[in-house]
Amino acid sequence: MPEAPNPEASDAGTAAAQPRVLSGIQPTADSFHLGNYLGALRQWVAMQDTHEAFYCVVDLHAITVEHDPALLRRRTKVAAAQLLAMGIDPDRSAVFVQSHVPEHAELAWVLSCLTGFGEASRMTQFKDKSAKQGTSGTSVGLFTYPILQAADILLYTPEPDAGRALRVPVGEDQRQHLELTRTLAQRFNHRFGETFVLPDAHIPEGAAKITDLQEPGAKMSKSASSPQGIIDVLEEPGPMRKKIMRAVTDTGSEVVYDEEKKAGVTNLLRIYSALEGTSVPDLEARYAGSGYGQFKKDLAQVVLDTFTPIRERTLKLLDDEEHLDRLLARGAERASAVAVRTMETVRERVGFVGRGR
Numbered sequence: 273m274p275e276a277p278n279p280e281a282s283d284a285g286t287a288a289a290q291p292r293v294l295s296g297i298q299p300t301a302d303s304f305h306l307g308n309y310l311g312a313l314r315q316w317v318a319m320q321d322t323h324e325a326f327y328c329v330v331d332l333h334a335i336t337v338e339h340d341p342a343l344l345r346r347r348t349k350v351a352a353a354q355l356l357a358m359g360i361d362p363d364r365s366a367v368f369v370q371s372h373v374p375e376h377a378e379l380a381w382v383l384s385c386l387t388g389f390g391e392a393s394r395m396t397q398f399k400d401k402s403a404k405q406g407t408s409g410t411s412v413g414l415f416t417y418p419i420l421q422a423a424d425i426l427l428y429t430p431e432p433d434a435g436r437a438l439r440v441p442v443g444e445d446q447r448q449h450l451e452l453t454r455t456l457a458q459r460f461n462h463r464f465g466e467t468f469v470l471p472d473a474h475i476p477e478g479a480a481k482i483t484d485l486q487e488p489g490a491k492m493s494k495s496a497s498s499p500q501g502i503i504d505v506l507e508e509p510g511p512m513r514k515k516i517m518r519a520v521t522d523t524g525s526e527v528v529y530d531e532e533k534k535a536g537v538t539n540l541l542r543i544y545s546a547l548e549g550t551s552v553p554d555l556e557a558r559y560a561g562s563g564y565g566q567f568k569k570d571l572a573q574v575v576l577d578t579f580t581p582i583r584e585r586t587l588k589l590l591d592d593e594e595h596l597d598r599l600l601a602r603g604a605e606r607a608s609a610v611a612v613r614t615m616e617t618v619r620e621r622v623g624f625v626g627r628g629r
């Protein structure tokens with residue numbers, strides 16, 4: 273008698289037997305930063321070894337706030353090039369641009385009709401972003417942003433009876449959007465029949481929150497008050513080193529982990545530990561008595577060793593746009609094959625009449 277397939281088997285070989293992973297990132301900056309890398313993107317690279325992977329640059333999400341078209345086009349390509357340069361393998365994983373697969377917007381519409389207005393109003397990221405934009409600057413698209421995100425995820429649902437998981441690697445700040453996605457999947461299944469697998473958030477511990485080098489109390493973010501607090505993946509080596517040497521440290525000179533009293537050093541220890549794969553206590557022991565200077569100098573080298581090859585590969589990919597476009601076309605084709613099928617099921621379940629041939 274054949275054994276039930278184990279979806280986690282590492283020798284599963286065929287993508288069809290593996291769990292799926294789906295994630296997205298917005299092309300809203302000229303470069304990804306260290307927080308994106310440690311909080312999310314590094315997991316994307318690792319997970320492709322054990323999952324059938326779909327990774328998209330979410331340009332539809334990027335227009336929920338005012339944007340410049342030429343800049344969006346450029347940043348979409350730079351984002352895709354960085355994903356490939358970080359090690360996402362286009363032969364194994366689908367790297368694609370969200371707008372190349374129109375089913376994302378189509379499923380978002382269906383899901384928006386299942387979302388309560390009050391439910392959407394409770395999304396904390398919307399509340400934060402809309403507070404910054406003001407009422408007249410807040411678009412309806414920003415309001416429905418989490419529903420589009422739910423569609424991004426659920427389009428890549430495995431068949432509900434296949435026993436395959438759907439995992440979504442994201443930072444801590446996306447937890448509420450993942451909860452909404454699960455609620456919408458459940459609601460759809462309840463009303464229209466089993467269609468979607470409930471996705472699981474995959475939130476890394478430890479490295480989950482990287483803070484600003486100048487304001488260690490605040491999250492490292494592209495909207496930071498000063499660029500001195502952010503390390504960009506594509507940053508030139510000179511400035512990168514300088515930023516780390518000038519990172520805010522705390523009174524005293526001991527390299528010890530203490531979130532409350534030594535937020536700056538603690539953040540640097542977390543970064544060092546995550547990049548080098550050395551535990552924090554081992555690092556504390558290594559730098560016992562040596563002061564902040566040597567510690568920062570070595571950390572700068574570790575950061576440079578990680579990002580220099582990524583930067584070089586990104587620039588090379590951007591040098592041959594036709595090749596990059598071809599890779600993205602292939603990714604979109606792979607994603608479409610799944611998205612089109614999911615959408616056919618959704619249309620049928622919802623009660624839309626099939627188009628005659």
Ligand code: AMP
Binds near residue numbers: 441444483494
């Ligand atoms: P964002 O740049 O805010 O659109 O975030 C893109 C991804 O990176 C999301 O999964 C975030 O949760 C993650 N991320 C952003 N900033 C940080 C940070 N400072 N620390 C850890 N993860 C982050």
Ligand code: TRP
Binds near residue numbers: 295296330421425442
């Ligand atoms: N909202 C996510 C962020 O800010 C980006 C995103 C869009 C996403 N669609 C997604 C993440 C689907 C995971 C899955 O990081």
